[in-house]
Amino acid sequence: MARILSVLLFVLLACTGLSFGGPERFVERPKDTLVVWTINNGVGAQGSLKTIVRGFQKEMGTPVRILVLDWGDAFEKIKEALLDTTDTVNAPDVLQLGSTWITYFASVGGIHPLNALSDKIDFSRFLDVGLRNARIEGDSNYYAVPWFMDVRGLFVNERLWRELKVNESHVDSLANFIGTLRAIGKSDLKNAAGKKVAPFSLPSHGDWTGAQQMAPFVWSYGGDFISRDSEGTRSALLDSNFLKGFAVYASLMGDKIIGPYSLRDNSSQSSDRFVMSEQLVVYGTAELIRLLEFFPSEGGLRTMPISEDGIMVIPFPGGPAGKAAYVGGSHLAISGKGDAVRRAQAEKLLVYLLRADNLDAYSRKIGFLPADQGLIRIWFKDIRYAQLINNLDRGKTFPNIAEWGVIENILNNLAGDVAKVNERTANVSRRNSEIAKLLIAADRKMNEVLKVESAQGISQADVEKYLSAIPAEVPPANLNLEVSPVSHTRDNEAFVIRCFIGVAALLMFWRWGHRLKKIRRIMNRKKK
Template identity: 35%
Template sequence: MGLMTNRIMHSILAVAIASTAAIAAKAKPLTVWIMPNGASPQEILEKRLEIYSKKTGIPTKVEVLDWGEAWTRISQALAGQQPAPDVLQLGTTWIPYFASRKEIKPLNENLSTIQPERFVPVSWNTTHIDEDTTIYSVPWFIDIRPVLANKRILAEHGITRDSVRTYEGFKNAIRKINSKDEVLDDGAHVKGFAFPGKSDWNIPHNFAPWIWSNGGSFIKKDENGKWHANILSRETLLGISSYLHFIMDTLVNPEALQTNTAQIAQQFNNGELAFIVSTSEIVMQTRFHGSMGGLSNARIGSDSIMVLPIPKGKVGSVSFIGGSNLAIPASNKRKEAFDLLLFLTEDENLDAYTKQIGFLPPSRKVLQEWAKDEDYNILVRALETGRAYMAIPEWGELEQLLVAMFSAIWEQMEIPSLYSEDKLYETFQQYTAEINKKLNYPTNSMMTAAEFKAAWNKINEEQTPVVEVAKDSTNGVVDDNMKTAPFVFAVMLILGFLFAFLRKRKK
């Protein structure tokens, strides 16, 4: 009996030890790396992950990487130089690079579970390399950049949504606001529009909507499907000129070119700017108090915000679209990693997370609900015509070249003595060659300097504002008198003749 009891006890103990070991193994946390998007992203994500942990018994850990260090940390982790997370956030333009290096896991065998049809096309197209059917990520949120406007300022100037739908209408609205020179109670002058310049990494994103809305592009495929630079096409030059003319027509103060995105956003939040082109997170922030990372108690919160489409160019209104996806390191062996990725991209979690950070959810179903809001309706509709960068592995390097090119242009615009058509052509020519080199594309033929000057001058003639100058009232009277003078002279001559004739008869 005693022997039997001992055997039973040993069996129970063995099972207990095995169970404990299994629980311990199961309890290893799943780690998630994210970047600091919007207001309190870590807090809301950890709340959602608590639901996952309760459901599965697996703890989770969130680590926030600053954008400044994210690329280096992620590159090292995916290359095996430091521990990698189980799931990580990647900017949409980063996906093709890491996918081309086989450093993030293909997800095609799980497509039936992911359900690609749930996502809007402009977002789903960022999950893979251009013209490759292998999927490497799942959409997490969308960064669309519309025109944001201060409702109070627009109302005081009688400016409506319809009046700024076109490029010319937008410029006229800016001119109208600038001419009033409103001064706020803190001494700040209200300006119509401003944007960051050469010291900002968003420069290509800022030029993109004006270029795309005029039919241009940074790169283009030839008849053989090979990518090449498209900077010196007439459509792209028209888009670049459209953006430069905000400075050339003195609608935007050149001092703004010394600022960055954060500083311009702060000016808008302070009620100092009527318009900016920025991320949609500001819209959501106006609905949260400052204690929660919001702006409801800032001046823009009381003035109220309005969302507007990018002003129409030659081919329509095309917004810049970016965002982030979720991926799994290729070296990851845990089955639970995909389960966690799937959980985070469920509609309910996409809705909760994006509502907190202010970016758009990529889910069609969730967007249908968001579209019931007036401001978000504009954003959701803009997804239909908006564009993202090309999903190619070289894009990260191309983007750095574009930053350098546009910074050089802004430097010329900032100091008039540096600006010339020859200098501008040299800049475009240099970076066209460098972009082609990155794309392994031969630069055999290029627009000549003479062709560039002819095209640029014609474009600028079209962009030159037509300013109606009121006639001087005195000159108007003189003009009218000159028109009637012959008639008056004739009448006087006839009357004089009659008077002389009558006098002669009396005599």
């Protein structure tokens, strides 16, 4: 039976033009069909894109096939498709790219420049922070167009946050933020189920977001990941401002009072704890807000504890250089493969997908912010998204260099290695020594990728001094640490509904049984 269902599902997906997990290597596409490669953008993404594409097919008469990749291996599959000169059949015509991938694919000729479409697309309507990654430094061409924005923010459990009486002054600076979280961690804060609530988490166990997590700490101290000098671009991991911000990040990651699960969780597990109201603050994306509208059976959060408690967004706390927010997202591009006729059709599809109404419809389904400035002004009226939109004003992106993909992997590995040191080393001095070695090694690896010599003049002892110079925390005043757990009314409603359904089912079965008895009596009379 399972095999039959699997076959039926495969046929259904093929008929609808949707495929999961990557390109099909054994079926040649019809010459008159455009192929779009997108990456799994969450609940609602596939249905929304199919609806938009149907409109294009109806308007233009050109069939479109959609293939959905997973984020885990999307980069490698796209790289293989765009750069494999022996295979011109399986490459996409229009494709989604992570914002930090564009420079690489543009530099190797994998995607086509789009300046010729400026009259039809109007690049000026897109957010500057989204356009930064659409070009190569020193090149006037746009190679992609922002599709949606991934603006990171701190999401808090609204009910607990309000009952704790946390105000802006408690979390405005990193010193206040950490002091407040510590006070909460030392309290007996519990959720409605009576389970102790963890204040925060910097998930690091096999995680893919290490660079995105450390970025606001580094930026708030005036640091960055790379620097430029007369010899070119080099690693900035050993610069003083980077080390000051990184020291706070590494210390907070290993703090078992503030983040008791940081060393064992990845980002997905951290989000799950937040959803179950077992964690007060999570570093997340706008998708969380949208998921509140879907039931768990659809991949959403409706009826989950956080849906009852509610979500608020707060700004990332500031450091000596101010506040900063990580901004990423996804862009749409056109493959460098294909003839002029096919590319002309692909351009029409790209322009259609980037129409304001289609951008808005797709963004609303996936919950990420649209990259269109006019749409952002409309979204700002929704209080749930207003704080994330404010983060755009202080938003920063990763360096726009072709080598960034490799460098980001080095940084993610660094985050994981720092977590291992935090886990096995209780002694602060020994811990700082091991982390200093990791930073020096990562700096060397980054410079090898960038093809420059590592800077001289900073020793391991110097790095250790920065790691040990953690700023003093500011204890909070006037917090209410005696929050009383409350029952989730939605849980009670669900229980009542289940009871009602159960009683209705029993009544139905009783009526059926009563009717069967009547039928039997009638049949028995006829026999007599």
